[in-house]
Amino acid sequence: MATISERIKKFRRNLNLTRTLQLIWSIAPGLTIRAAIFIVLESVLWFGTLIMLKLLIDAVAAKNTAGDNYISVMLRYISIAGVISILYSCIKSISSYITEYLGAKISLHVDERIHAHTLELDLTYYERPDYLDILKRAREAGAIHPYAVVVNLFDMIRNFFMLAAVGSVLVTIDWMLMPILALFVLPILFVRVKFSDKLYEWQRRQTPLERKSSYLSNLITGDSSAKEIRAFSLGRFLLNQFTSIRNTLISEQLQLNKRRTLVEIITMVMVTSAFYAITAYIVFGTLKGETSVGDIAVFLVIFPQTFTIMQAFAGSISRMYQSNIFVANIFELFDLGSTLFKPKTPKPVPSGENLDFSIEKMYFNYPHADEPTLVDVSLKIPAGKIVALVGLNGAGKSTMIKLLCRLYDPVEGKITMGGTDIRQFDISEYRKQVSTVFQDFVRYNVPVSDCIRYGDIEGEFREADMKEAAKNSGANEFIEKFPQGYNTMMGRVFDEGHEVSTGQWQKLAIARSFYSPSQLIIFDEATSALDAKSESDLFRTFRERIGNRSALVISHRLSTVKHADYIYVMANKGVVESGTHEELISRADGVYSKLFQTHSARPVAVSE
Numbered sequence: 275m276a277t278i279s280e281r282i283k284k285f286r287r288n289l290n291l292t293r294t295l296q297l298i299w300s301i302a303p304g305l306t307i308r309a310a311i312f313i314v315l316e317s318v319l320w321f322g323t324l325i326m327l328k329l330l331i332d333a334v335a336a337k338n339t340a341g342d343n344y345i346s347v348m349l350r351y352i353s354i355a356g357v358i359s360i361l362y363s364c365i366k367s368i369s370s371y372i373t374e375y376l377g378a379k380i381s382l383h384v385d386e387r388i389h390a391h392t393l394e395l396d397l398t399y400y401e402r403p404d405y406l407d408i409l410k411r412a413r414e415a416g417a418i419h420p421y422a423v424v425v426n427l428f429d430m431i432r433n434f435f436m437l438a439a440v441g442s443v444l445v446t447i448d449w450m451l452m453p454i455l456a457l458f459v460l461p462i463l464f465v466r467v468k469f470s471d472k473l474y475e476w477q478r479r480q481t482p483l484e485r486k487s488s489y490l491s492n493l494i495t496g497d498s499s500a501k502e503i504r505a506f507s508l509g510r511f512l513l514n515q516f517t518s519i520r521n522t523l524i525s526e527q528l529q530l531n532k533r534r535t536l537v538e539i540i541t542m543v544m545v546t547s548a549f550y551a552i553t554a555y556i557v558f559g560t561l562k563g564e565t566s567v568g569d570i571a572v573f574l575v576i577f578p579q580t581f582t583i584m585q586a587f588a589g590s591i592s593r594m595y596q597s598n599i600f601v602a603n604i605f606e607l608f609d610l611g612s613t614l615f616k617p618k619t620p621k622p623v624p625s626g627e628n629l630d631f632s633i634e635k636m637y638f639n640y641p642h643a644d645e646p647t648l649v650d651v652s653l654k655i656p657a658g659k660i661v662a663l664v665g666l667n668g669a670g671k672s673t674m675i676k677l678l679c680r681l682y683d684p685v686e687g688k689i690t691m692g693g694t695d696i697r698q699f700d701i702s703e704y705r706k707q708v709s710t711v712f713q714d715f716v717r718y719n720v721p722v723s724d725c726i727r728y729g730d731i732e733g734e735f736r737e738a739d740m741k742e743a744a745k746n747s748g749a750n751e752f753i754e755k756f757p758q759g760y761n762t763m764m765g766r767v768f769d770e771g772h773e774v775s776t777g778q779w780q781k782l783a784i785a786r787s788f789y790s791p792s793q794l795i796i797f798d799e800a801t802s803a804l805d806a807k808s809e810s811d812l813f814r815t816f817r818e819r820i821g822n823r824s825a826l827v828i829s830h831r832l833s834t835v836k837h838a839d840y841i842y843v844m845a846n847k848g849v850v851e852s853g854t855h856e857e858l859i860s861r862a863d864g865v866y867s868k869l870f871q872t873h874s875a876r877p878v879a880v881s882e
């Protein structure tokens with residue numbers, strides 16, 4: 275059990291709005307000021323109607339002493355009250371419009387910042403399920419909670435002004451009334467805060483399960499799994515799992531809500547009974563004394579209203595509190611930074627085409643993996659050379675490519691470009707020097723020309739180069755058959771999209787890497803889906819197709835590998851052999867010779 279002082283400390287910490295307000299201020303300072311002004315106006319006008327009401331009641335009470343004049347006095351009060359009321363309604367509507375506008379703006383920007391921040395984070399994070407939990411919670415919170423903090427903060431301010439207004443009337447009757455009312459709403463506030471904390475803790479606990487249910491939902495409804503789910507009749511099975519998780523989650527949440535509702539009802543009943551007991555006591559007390567009808571009338575109107583406003587005040591505090599703890603989810607994401615080394619003053623990337631790439635005594639562990647994936651790997655890609663990399667599945671080839679792209683940093687050893695450790699360069703400048711066709715490349719559902727120009731999105735679009743890249747990859751053959759040629763929409767996600775085969779998609783990915791102005795082209799099994807003719811055409815004249823650039827080609831096919839200037843063989847987390855094709859094949863008991871059974875008429879695709 276937390277002690278009271280601990281509770282208060284936690285309450286204060288969770289109510290600390292500084293960071294949330296800084297965030298909101300940085301997004302929309304002008305709009306926030308405007309919204310605040312309108313809220314003050316609204317409160318002042320509301321107070322105005324209240325004053326007019328009191329004056330009117332006093333005028334009615336003083337009717338007998340006022341003489342004939344009272345009708346015109348009352349008419350004046352009524353018309354002023356009417357005008358103020360109309361103004362109040364108008365200002366109130368404008369005020370809600372501004373708040374709504376502010377809300378939309380905040381949600382939009384926070385969402386944008388969440389997306390921008392995830393781009394800053396390195397691939398390491400995607401190995402961590404807890405990061406995916408943080409990301410999910412931040413994205414959910416981004417859409418509603420910062421906005422809710424603002425709305426409730428304004429509500430709180432408005433209620434505070436109203437409370438001050440009615441309070442100033444109420445203290446003229448008895449100064450004790452306000453503290454008594456405050457005492458009444460505290461238990462309600464306490465209950466709500468307590469359940470906000472519980473809801474937050476519950477949500478944090480449940481995120482992995484929530485993510486599992488989203489994962490299942492995507493499998494069941496998503497387009498990339500649609501084929502297999504049907505072919506293997508997996509739908510029902512997955513749906514049952516999905517439903518069971520949803521049921522667990524919803525029933526737990528309902529349980530929590532049920533408890534909260536019950537405790538709230540009990541508290542409300544007690545508090546409201548006490549409130550009316552006090553009202554009765556005061557009314558009778560006042561009746562015994564010499565109080566005017568006007569005073570009693572004011573008391574009977576104002577006292578319950580103050581109670582209502584006080585409840586609304588407490589309500590806005592508790593809602594603001596709840597939203598603010600959920601906003602913490604966004605800051606949890608914002609507090610994560612890239613784990614990749616960042617030099618204070620990056621070295622300029624050398625220009626020119628004579629850049630050697632070299633891997634020196636490199637060790638690498640995937641984060642959270644028990645065993646190293648690469649141990650003492652050294653390899654060279656001299657400028658302008660074509661280097662091949664072969665090895666069984668799981669040997670570590672793709673891992674090495676990710677390190678070459680600087681998606682991870684080595685644990686020990688280094689990678690150099692032109693003799694400089696690549697960690698000394700600005701990361702995005704360095705990445706422009708390497709263009710990779712990944713084993714699991716992306717099928718962008720965009721027009722063909724975009725699909726290729728994504729290889730150099732920061733450079734100006736060069737149409738001739740784009741077509742040249744398509745020609746060099748062999749993609750031009752199918753693109754030119756499309757009625758809209760290079761303007762054709764790819765994929766089936768959007769209207770008039772054209773779906774093509776995996777091999778054709780692969781050719782587009784190859785074209786993308788050719789279009790890039792990089793020094794090094796990397797193919798990670800990039801031609802695995804190409805037909806034999808396309809592949810042999812590509813590699814027969816590979817040198818001309820890549821120009822002066824260097825290339826690192828991973829392939830399981832001998833016909834591809836043997837064109838390389840130099841070959842590395844990977845096994846057991848490192849390089850075990852290297853040499854030219856002739857050198858390697860001449861070692862009868864070497865790994866390379868065993869990988870490619872040269873006596874076979876056809877090249878054999880090696881797999882485990």
Ligand SMILES: Nc1ncnc2c1ncn2[C@@H]1O[C@H](COP(=O)(O)OP(=O)(O)O)[C@@H](O)[C@H]1O
Pocket residue numbers: 401640643647665666667668669670671672673674
């Ligand atoms: N994201 C990852 N997290 C942890 N281990 C990984 C990850 N990706 C690959 N591995 C491990 O690293 C080893 C090498 O994988 P990879 O480099 O993809 O092999 P290859 O491309 O040679 O087939 C594999 O044994 C695999 O289990």
Ligand SMILES: [Mg+2]
Pocket residue numbers: 671672673713798
């Ligand atoms: Mg691989």
